[in-house]
Amino acid sequence: MKRLSAAFLAASLCAAQAHAAPKSNPTDDQFRAVHTQEWQWRLSQRLEDAEDDTSGIRATLPKIDPATQLVRQRYWETTLRRLDGIDEKKLSPHERINYAVYRAQIAALLENQRFREYEKPLNADSSFWSNLTYEARKPFRTAAEYRAYVAQLNDVPRYFDDEMANMRAGLARGFTPPKVTLQGRDQSLVAIVEAKPEDTPFYQPFKAMAATIPAAEQAGLREAALAAIRTQVIPAHGRLLKFMREEYVPRATDNLAAERLPDGKAYYQSKIVEYTTTNLTADAIHQVGLAEMAKIRAEMAQVMKEVKFDGDLAAFLHFLRTDPRFYAKTPEELLMRAAWIAKKFDAKAEQYFGRLPRSRFAVNPVPPEQAPYYTSGRGGPGVYLVNTYNLPARALYSLPALTLHESAPGHAFQMPLALEQQGRPAFRNAYISAYGEGWALYSERLGTEMGIYETPYEVFGMLSYQAWRASRLVVDTGIHAKGWTREQAQRYLMENTALSAHEVETEVDRYISWPGQALSYYLGEMAIMDARRRAEAALGTKFDIRAFHDTVLELGSVPLPVLAARIDRFIADGGKGPY
Structure with missing residues (x-):
């Protein structure tokens, strides 16, 4: 190549x-x-x-x-x-x-x-049918946009039929997500099939329409939407549900490893290149993960010493997973704590960043039909989603790290800032996982300097999240290239992170069904940390953290070699920022 x-x-x-x-x-x-x-x-x-x-x-x-x-x-x-x-x-x-x-x-x-x-077109984390509901969350401003959306709803049966035809072709050659990762994922289909049309996510845009649209026209659009959902969308979901239960899941592959799929070794290496923007091998990545996990374990031991915990790591993790002081009592409490942490960042932002995005973001719960199998949170332009399902699995000591990663200065900060850059070809707005996830994970570490973590337990939550991402290097390559079992991967996460058993199960299934994506986070963070260390060593007292961060973020989403080269220029320029 x-x-x-x-x-x-x-x-x-x-x-x-x-x-x-x-x-x-x-x-x-x-x-x-x-x-x-x-x-x-x-x-x-x-x-x-x-x-x-x-x-x-x-x-x-x-x-x-x-x-x-x-x-x-x-x-x-x-x-x-x-x-x-x-x-x-x-x-x-x-x-x-x-x-x-x-x-x-x-x-x-x-x-x-x-x-x-x-x-x-699906994995344990997401699917083509669940992605359709995101369309309903876009802003609707004109009658023409509503009419277009109604037409789109009427196109759902054709789209689902084509997806099922593609899935049958994959089934015939053994190219499917592993069967174990598909168990229960049909519940998001059930939620649509059993709902009244007006209670589905697809009708949401019609509940509060723009006042500029005449009342009579609004009524007609609502009637058309309800008809499309009743006669096209819900029956299409019903046929897909039958296909999943009777045909697809029973015949899905039992193999976990990407290397056991057709042309598997080349396939998995292509995923490594795509998600890490490097040519590292699975063996090399596995060894990096083991080495980094050892470093993080040493940091964890220091926190345990600070809180005077009398016991080993396994006992400390059990304590964190079971003590009720670390868990919210209601979904609203979890959401409010997340919002509070996000505002704590706002107070520190100008000390660490010269340019801030104009865009703001909301803090919302993960939609209930997706929440049972969804990750703990997800952020992007305009939104920070917090999973409020199964509150005993959502530790408050991990919430600061999660919030920094998914909201600001992570995804809901970095992505809009990149989109606001001028004078770039449109293709530069595409998301590159190694950069984007690497920056978000770096943001978690940055929280230590920013004073976001107020207790040793929150620091440990950050270290647990670092271990979670470093362990992915071990687990992803273990599963897809080294013959690891699902139970082996789950045990590794349980023994090395403070994640709850529920989170461990959903995360491992995500790695099994989405080869390579989990590798992007820690390798990306390592590249940013390495770039910062080089700049600090070369520039000494001239190093300005605001200029460094602005330089990294001004790039937008780029392959890691491009990032390294840009910091070489930053050093050669004497630490001058881009603005």
Whole structure:
């Protein structure tokens, strides 16, 4: 695979210092022609939302049939050949960075097509049908948008039929999530099938409509929505539920390992490249995880000494999991504590960041139909979701780390800040897990410096979360490349983190059914921490934490070699920030 080295990228970035507004050259034009054409095609395929499409509400759902998928594969093969025909050394410094980001993106998209990832459109964490409910949470402003959404609801049966056809193709070749990770995941379908149309998430946008839409038109739109949900959406969910229970789950593979799937070793390595933006092997990552876990265990021992706990780690973890002082009594208490922690960050933000995002975020509970099998929290532009299901599994001592990761300065801070950057090609807004999850995990560590953790138990919660992510390096590679069992993976997490048994079960099933994604977090954090250490050592008293953070965040989501190169330039510039 053609890749750009960090040293080459660093040279490019240093050269960019003298080119605040790089002049175009024929090679730049050649590259822009490739990515502009491909991006417009990607929009036409409904694989992305246009930058000026504020609602993203369309009258149809995407085409996903095998013929369309093959067209996409051939298109990206051609795109990659065109990219490899570009002499990147002749690109202007600014465009070399865009090239590095874009090429990695196209390579990952193409690998997913080659391995026919679309034949496995679900895992233990999420699914194509649960993702549909997010559309109902978008802002609706005009009657035209409501009409488009009603048309989209009427398209659900076609979309589900195509998904089931793809899943049958995957089933025929043994390409499915492991059967054990699918148990109970049909409950989100049951919730729709058994609901009244007006009680489904799909009707939510129609409950409070814009006052600019005449009352009579509102009534007509509500009637059309209810009809679509009653006659199309709910029956489609019913057919899918029958398919899952009678055909798909009973015949799903019993194997846990990605390397046991068709062309499994190459498939798992492609997931490692996609989610870590490195060429590390499973064995190398496994060893990194073991080494990092040993370091974190030593930090945990120091906290246990500080609180004068008389016992070993296993006893301390049992104490944390069972003492009622560490758990909220109501969902509202958990949500309020999360909101309070988020506001504590606001008081510290200007000391650590020069530029803050204009966007704000809400603190909401995870939708009840997803909560039993959902992770403890998730954040992004405009929202921080907190899982209030099974409160005895949601430790308050871990909530500060979770909040820093998912809200600010993590996902609900980093993502909007990246989207607010000007003058970038649209493809630069794509999310790269190693960078995004690495930054969010770094944010948890940063909370120590910021004074967010007020008790030794909250510090231990942060260390438990660090161990959770470091242990993923061990567990993910153990499951997918070393023959680990589900019970072995669960035991490793129970013995090395303060996660509850419920969280351990849902997390391990996520790693089993989503190969490689769990590797991105800790490797990404290590890259940011390494970049910071290099900058601190080289700059000494000139090191400014605000300038460093602004420099990392100004990049947006990039492969880890691009990040390393940008910090090389930051050092060469004497620690000068981007603004």
